[in-house]
Amino acid sequence: MNQSKKITDGALLTAVYIALLLIVVFVPVVVSFGIFILPIPFILYASRHGFKPTIIMFLVALLLSLVFATAVSLPLTVLAGIGGMTIGSAIHRNLTAYETWAQGTVGFIIGIVIVVLLLQLLLGINIYNEMDVAIEDSVTMTKTIMDQMGLGGPETDEQIEQLEKQMYDFKDIIPSSIAAISILLAFLSQWLSYKLMNRIENKRLAFPPFKQLNFPIAIIWIYFIALILGLINLDPDGAIYLVVANVMALTIILIAIQGFSFIFFYADHKKVHKAVPITILVISLLFPFLFLFIIRIIGIIDLGFSLKRRLANGNKT
Template identity: 50%
Template sequence: MNRSKILTDGALLTAIYIVLLLISVFVPLIEIIATFLLPIPFVVFAYRYDWKPSLIMLAASVLLSSLFATIFSIPGTLLMGLGGIMIGSGMHKKLTPYETWARGTFGFIIGLLFIFLISQLVFDVNWINEIDSLIDESMQMSKGLMDQVGLAGEAEEQLKLMQQQVEMLKNLIPVGVALIAIVLAFISQWIGYKVINRLERKKFFFPPFRNLRLPVSLVWIYFFAVILTLFNLDPSSIFYHAINNVLVLAGLLMTIQGFSFMFFYAHQKNKSKAIPTVIVIVTLLLPTFLLYLVRILGIIDIGFRLRDRISKE
């Protein structure tokens, strides 16, 4: 492997990252676009040289970002770097797009955890306390509005219900972290494909959504979590919250699998894509009952290899 080529590419891509970082921090209007482009230099470098040289590039980027931007950019650099390296490394190893997406998601989750730890240990920012403060302020504002419109009698009951719902959402923060990582990984990988296809004359692409197939182990994880919820667990225990997070995340993934099967079935039967698209929209507008049906469809598709049976027919 040509070391001078590695050093040249590493220096160039690190400089590109720093420019994108400065744009995302100091330039209004296009800062959002620049933020989504931040992982791409790491994706390109890791695709060319795998993860070991990429970690050196990440270390250099962390140092330079603290010098040219602000010290607060260090957690963001770790987030974008780890996610981008995992995606680029997956492409370097010729993994499938969905396997690469899973690796990228894992990298972004680790990066988000680094943000929480650095914020707590270095910047003395406790995200849980900050969220609690925001919730308290929102509750006080809601109570004040209800008092002004003459709903003081109902305010106490409504606020108690809102408090319970907010507490439930707060306990699902790990699911929120996972969803943010999934979205970041998808956007970064999609842009990375476009850039590398242009630079390297490759043909990376995501397969059609109808071909999405999640592992069978997901069904077992979901049912194991369902069984554990049947026991009288302490609602304040970490184990209880962990099971709920696993249940929600696994259920969401199997709902996505159910949507994928709808597009697969429409394709197999030569039906218009508009039919499953409308079903997805209606399901999202009326989620209370329909989402459970879609989730069951996803479980059947994964567990009983439903699309294999349809393909044989």
């Protein structure tokens, strides 16, 4: 009976996945939202039957996606399948929401890396080379427009060179950018799956309140080590420089998330309306260069001095 259930669920959820994939591939306007929905059939199946049976579903989905869709669908299926399997298997093993999120993030990182390799092997697309071409074209176009508008000159050329350097520097943090994207993909896919599973399976899956989020304090030490190493005049083309740049970028993201979490906690602690921390979050994201540094400082203080625990304990006494 259990084996029959696995086969029935697998066939049904694979068909659902292929239908979603066709919509995403042939209706480009829904791609940005569809990428978060595609992992859900794999999450549902893995949450019910575990990781190993889901591998078979994943392989069948890969084959069918090539038959019914296009070669472009292969990277999407790889990403959705691996990310979905890791999140679903974590739910199957009754891991906490944040442990599931962490496992899903790793799964999406692996999926993105495999997709990048597939693009290079099958289509000959090298991301770094494509970025070089795009940067060169952008800089050339900018210079041409400036000259045509009569705004060319030494100062303008210097500004364009600085912009070009910043664009090339972005290439160095591609790994941490992949991690950040994976964090977002895992969170939204998991959150949507929780909502669906609670409705159709009468479960009570949910993330703990954001205000209770606490990352390990080790993140601060990793951040400060990367910060100190960043002050050393490292070779920009060296491996150590790339590692430091990516570790720094990723820890900054995590510390900022911790800072936002404290703001939500403090607002609740002081009985401030929820609209206030939400407004702070939105404004900070809209104007990151003005506010994210402050949010990062708040995150560091919260982690380093356990501000949430101190405030909570102080409220009890």
